[in-house]
Amino acid sequence: MKKHLIIAIIILVIVITLDSISAIEFIAMKSPEKLYPENSITKEASLSEYCSNLKGTSGDAEIYFFDSGNPGATVLVLGGTHPNESAGFISAVVLLENIIPKEGKFIIIPQACSSGFTCTDPMEGAPEFFTLKTKSGLRKFRYGSRVSSPLDQWPDPLVYSQYPSGQQLSGFETRNLNRSYPGRNDGTFTEEVGFAIMELIKKEKVDVAIDLHEAAPEIPIINAIIVHEKCRDIGASAVLNLEFDNLQYALEISPKKFRGLSHREWGDGTEVLPFLMETSNPIQGRLRGRTNSELIVSGKDEQYERAVETKSFRISYELTGEPLSIRVGRHIQGIKAILDSYNDVSKDKKIIFENIPSYDDLIKNGVETYLK
Amino acid sequence: MLFWIYIIIVSIITWIVLVELFTERDWKKQIALAMLLIPFLLRIFQIK
Amino acid sequence: MKFLTYAILIFFFTAITFSVSNAQTPKYQQPILISSAGQSADVILAGLLFKKLNLEYKTVNLAKESDLKGIKTLVIVPGFSSKGLGAAGISREDEMNRVVELINSAKEKKIRIVMLHIGGNARRGNQSDNFNKLVAESSSYMIVVSQGDEDKFFSNTAADKKVTIKLVEKIVDATGPIKELFN
Numbered sequence: 220m221k222k223h224l225i226i227a228i229i230i231l232v233i234v235i236t237l238d239s240i241s242a243i244e245f246i247a248m249k250s251p252e253k254l255y256p257e258n259s260i261t262k263e264a265s266l267s268e269y270c271s272n273l274k275g276t277s278g279d280a281e282i283y284f285f286d287s288g289n290p291g292a293t294v295l296v297l298g299g300t301h302p303n304e305s306a307g308f309i310s311a312v313v314l315l316e317n318i319i320p321k322e323g324k325f326i327i328i329p330q331a332c333s334s335g336f337t338c339t340d341p342m343e344g345a346p347e348f349f350t351l352k353t354k355s356g357l358r359k360f361r362y363g364s365r366v367s368s369p370l371d372q373w374p375d376p377l378v379y380s381q382y383p384s385g386q387q388l389s390g391f392e393t394r395n396l397n398r399s400y401p402g403r404n405d406g407t408f409t410e411e412v413g414f415a416i417m418e419l420i421k422k423e424k425v426d427v428a429i430d431l432h433e434a435a436p437e438i439p440i441i442n443a444i445i446v447h448e449k450c451r452d453i454g455a456s457a458v459l460n461l462e463f464d465n466l467q468y469a470l471e472i473s474p475k476k477f478r479g480l481s482h483r484e485w486g487d488g489t490e491v492l493p494f495l496m497e498t499s500n501p502i503q504g505r506l507r508g509r510t511n512s513e514l515i516v517s518g519k520d521e522q523y524e525r526a527v528e529t530k531s532f533r534i535s536y537e538l539t540g541e542p543l544s545i546r547v548g549r550h551i552q553g554i555k556a557i558l559d560s561y562n563d564v565s566k567d568k569k570i571i572f573e574n575i576p577s578y579d580d581l582i583k584n585g586v587e588t589y590l591k
Numbered sequence: 592m593l594f595w596i597y598i599i600i601v602s603i604i605t606w607i608v609l610v611e612l613f614t615e616r617d618w619k620k621q622i623a624l625a626m627l628l629i630p631f632l633l634r635i636f637q638i639k
Numbered sequence: 640m641k642f643l644t645y646a647i648l649i650f651f652f653t654a655i656t657f658s659v660s661n662a663q664t665p666k667y668q669q670p671i672l673i674s675s676a677g678q679s680a681d682v683i684l685a686g687l688l689f690k691k692l693n694l695e696y697k698t699v700n701l702a703k704e705s706d707l708k709g710i711k712t713l714v715i716v717p718g719f720s721s722k723g724l725g726a727a728g729i730s731r732e733d734e735m736n737r738v739v740e741l742i743n744s745a746k747e748k749k750i751r752i753v754m755l756h757i758g759g760n761a762r763r764g765n766q767s768d769n770f771n772k773l774v775a776e777s778s779s780y781m782i783v784v785s786q787g788d789e790d791k792f793f794s795n796t797a798a799d800k801k802v803t804i805k806l807v808e809k810i811v812d813a814t815g816p817i818k819e820l821f822n
Binding site: 451454459465470473 | 679688721722723724759760761762763764786809810
Binding site: 223224226227230231233234235237238241242245246338370373374 | 593594597609612613614615616618621622624625628629632633636637638639
């Protein structure tokens with residue numbers, strides 16, 4: 220046989236071997252985590268009940284209902300809109316594995332963009348999983364992509380024209396759930412997910428909806444609560460109340476002309492009072508050093524420490540790091556403050572719940588303590 | 592629809608790369624062709 | 640002699656009364672106009688503080704000269720927010736022009752200007768500091784959350800301009816100096 224043919228065969232065998240090895244890892248990401256809802260759960264559903272096109276797809280995210288059985292407000296908490304923002308996901312898991320509502324109802328979607336949990340972003344060198352040592356042993360959680368998987372929605376256009384505003388964004392944003400609201404029943408895969416969540420808000424008559432996120436430490440909008448203008452006073456009151464817990468948050472108003480985001484479209488398209496919260500997450504940052512699962516959990520990065528110590532950048536980063544427990548703590552305490560402020564102004568409907576750790580509990584005992 | 596068009600495009604390019612892999616005599620270029628094959632096969636088989 | 644004694648006593652008591660009534664009139668009076676410089680949502684937080692203190696105020700994020708009618712004190716809350724500018728539908732340049740005109744109008748009308756910087760470190764940086772500098776240099780009194788003054792930006796400006804600066808730890812602590820200012 221000629222030499223070049225032998226080399227071609229050898230190369231083909233190597234390609235198939237490498238593809239097989241990587242395929243094992245990629246396919247492992249498609250298995251969802253086991254979650255353990257608190258006994259107070261009253262119903263489990265999925266997004267396909269609000270958009271039938273999602274049935275059988277990886278966008279058919281799980282929804283957990285906790286109805287106290289007593290009249291009150293309905294609250295929706297969304298984690299995992301961006302699956303690479305782990306504190307949002309884990310905060311929602313802490314809620315669903317502990318919450319006991321006393322008045323009103325909680326609806327929790329821990330992995331809103333469930334498709335994004337099946338892959339990582341290209342060229343980021345991101346880990347696929349991180350583990351937490353909980354009461355039941357080591358639990359593995361996925362660290363996903365910012366956007367829906369390209370296997371579910373491909374190809375990306377060069378320019379994404381947001382429906383219905385026509386606002387033009389980078390083509391990559393077509394798979395970003397937080398640019399896809401209000402969505403449409405027969406739109407792209409991600410628009411269908413957005414549509415399902417909007418339908419859920421309308422059909423379940425959600426009163427308060429909170430979307431949990433993270434961002435890189437160098438982004439100006441971190442440790443913030445972003446509000447639609449109709450709930451700015453509740454947001455402002457929550458920020459001031461959080462100060463009594465020694466937690467500083469910036470308050471931001473949702474820009475009217477930036478379309479597709481949860482805090483804009485939920486507020487414009489439904490009666491709900493929408494809030495979005497951000498914490499600071501070093502693994503998303505451009506300055507970061509080693510990118511691994513330890514960085515997700517510890518939030519401690521040498522390069523960010525250098526940036527703070529040398530005063531090279533104006534960034535918000537604690538030298539002790541931004542561990543997952545603190546980030547989840549901020550989200551949980553922020554949710555409590557928003558709901559307390561809502562209860563202060565709501566004349567007829569309240570939301571009362573218990574068995575959720577405080578920020579101080581999470582710092583002292585670690586987030587793992589509150590996961591089953 | 593566009594999805595299937597792109598799958599067909601990727602499949603055609605993969606076939607062309609395979610043909611080139613077996614006809615190319617310079618081993619360095621064969622390795623470069625192999626680097627294209629890795630992600631294309633993963634996309635055709637809907638793994639990544 | 641009697642006449643002189645009475646004249647001195649009358650003059651003395653008149654002078655005391657005049658000085659006492661002057662001491663009772665605060666330098667910073669109500670009603671108050673609160674406005675933003677940079678459109679950060681800190682202006683909403685500021686409004687809550689004033690509401691808590693039952694002060695006579697109104698908040699106008701995009702205040703213009705016409706909003707100064709009847710106002711005795713202008714409180715400006717500086718801090719840049721791209722989301723805030725987007726929410727207000729105004730460009731950064733137009734916002735800067737608006738604030739400059741507002742400050743100039745206030746000075747013409749002899750309305751005192753107070754700066755209230757409560758955004759901490761989040762409202763510092765190149766974008767915010769353009770607004771911070773403008774307002775700080777135009778104010779006769781500053782209340783600043785100390786996290787926003789770690790580099791002594793505001794303290795140094797206050798020292799240069801010989802104006803009072805009150806540093807507080809948290810946003811809610813600003814109620815102390817605000818109450819002191821208007822009582």
